[in-house]
Amino acid sequence: MRDVLPWLIPAFPLAAFALNGTFGRRLRRFAGAISTLGIVLSFACAVVLALDAGDARAPTLYQWVASNDFIVTIGFRVDPLAAVMLLTVTGISAVISLFAQGYMGHDAAQPRFFTWIPLFVFSMVMLVASDNLLELFIFWEMVGVCSYLLIGYWHERRSANFAATKAFIVNRVGDFGFASGVILAFLEFGSLRYSDIFAQLGGPQTDARMVTAIALLLFVGAMGKSAQFPLHVWLPDAMEGPTPVSALIHAATMVTAGVYLVARMGPLYSAAPEALIVVAAVGVFTAFLAATIALVQTDVKRVLAYSTVSQLGLMFLALGAGAYTVAIFHLVTHAFFKALLFLGSGSVIHALDGEQDMRRMGGLRPKLPVTYATFLIGSLALAAIFPFAGFWSKDEILAGAYLKAVADPGPALLADHGARIFWLYYAAGLVVSVLTAFYTFRMVLLTFHGQPRDVALHTHAHEAPVVMAAPLGALAVGALGAGAILGVPPENGLLHRFLEEVPGVLHLAGAGDPPTAVLAAISMAVALTGIALAYVAYQRRMDLAGRARRLLPGAQTFLEKKWYMDHLGDGLLVLLAKGAAYAAWGFDAKVVDGLVNLAGTLTRQLSGQLRRAQTGRLQNYALLVVVGLVLTVGGLMVFR
């Protein structure tokens, strides 16, 4: 039984996918229930597994490739890290699938939707539970495919198709790095299984530079999947997909695959401290970039999208500081409150018959009480206010950066020693906290408070049905309590102790007793400042925006144009690609076709000349015969 259980977890969603894929048209509305049921069963198995995941198990399904030295198996690695991810993935997916049954209820093609959702859950489960890099990569691609299918679900919309394509292509760029990393890893370690790789790290034959290179290349893949700068551009566009998709894939699960990758390869990264610095730098920069852009977004889903990018950046900051378990902690809490916020926004959008622009909202609090309450809980969690979930995890991230900054640097750059640059990252993290709180409550105030800006929309708004409200409630409980349950006391809570046996947990040298309460107080103060600013700007209408515009001319445009990244991408990549394409086309049309046509023309010319011998006149032919005869006989007579 113990060996079968790990396989049941992906088996149920796979079965749901197969059922809905085959019989979807006949099942119609029932497809949603099948999807939810499959995922719920998967979650149940994950719970049973987690209760038993003290000892890591690795049952293998079968050997896929066996050629001389290159052996690849499809197997499972069941350890606490995998268990945590499985619980998060299946749990959140189940709740979202239930919500989607209500949200997609009017959609005629919903069986197709509920075919891709369980397929995604299957792929994500297999990704998380794989025991070697190649298997992970396969399902890495699979979740990318599901993302493409779901973003472009409303395929009649051109913008949706573009967004889906953009997501897949940007991801592909990251995958190039990932694949390079996998190849190097095989060259260096001779195997792609985690256990084999970890066993060889630190040994005499491993080349430190190769290890760093592999770590960096794998991180490039993580940048693509987890939308870090500069491969973040696909996530906001991905909001073209239905809101449950945004909640599931682009907030709670798929985008966290990059974080999971780095955490899973923890020992590798601990052996490559330069790579960790890069990871932290990219993470904190992305967090800052995305938070600033979120300030000026008018579409509620876009605010949440940039917020996700920003929070993922914070997770990578934690990873870079060596606090892998903290990153996973934030991953879990973020899954709760971000999914909650997305589903809440979905409820609002559903109530307003598809309106997503906050400038046309306002005063929805009395009309959507349940949605408001849960949305507020999610917002408080995102802004990291005590005692909501986000507070505990975000505070630990900042604490991790602080500890890394003050720890003894040591003679060489080592993963378990300090690095002064983390002072900068810590400060940046505080700034991001302020911005986060600000844009979050700007969103809340614009949507639910004040006077309704579109009276017609406001009048028709109706609260969500139970099938949508219940998931909101469930997630709200998580957003409220998950942090406290999992993370108390800080650095030694339930989650930390659970994940302690996972290879790669770092303990910083000379970090000493962290002044926990002080750091926590700073975090809270910073977050409350952000909320206060938002209140002042949007509730009291003190026109802070106007002042900011006067103080920093051009800043608003800069942010609205997303730091001109689209222009950069367009100019650089698109022009380059177009130039190359035209050059290739010219070569093909003129040189290659020219040569082929030349061959044809030459043949025709030659034959044109040769055909002149065919006069069709009897006497010409007779003449030739006679001439030939004379020459032959004459020749014979002469040369006899």
Added chain:
Amino acid sequence: MSLNAFLVVGALLFSLGAAGVLIRRNLIVLLMCIELMLNGANLTLAAFGAYLDDMRGAALVVFALTVAAAEVAVGLAILVALSRVYPVVNVDELDQLRG
């Protein structure tokens, strides 16, 4: 009579016939020239048969004459068919197999 005399006459007949085939334009004349060439060859054949006192020469001539007769029949049939189209059959004009 010397053999040479017969051979010369045979050669002359053949050459005249060949020249006519190459030069003349009327199809009837062409056919007659072909006959001439055949007769030249037959004469040469018969002369050698007599000279070598071998009956096979004469036998071959009989065969050749038979074949010539059949060939003339076919040739004239073609001529008759053509003459329905062209009032005067000029070989110069028969170039429809021109490539």
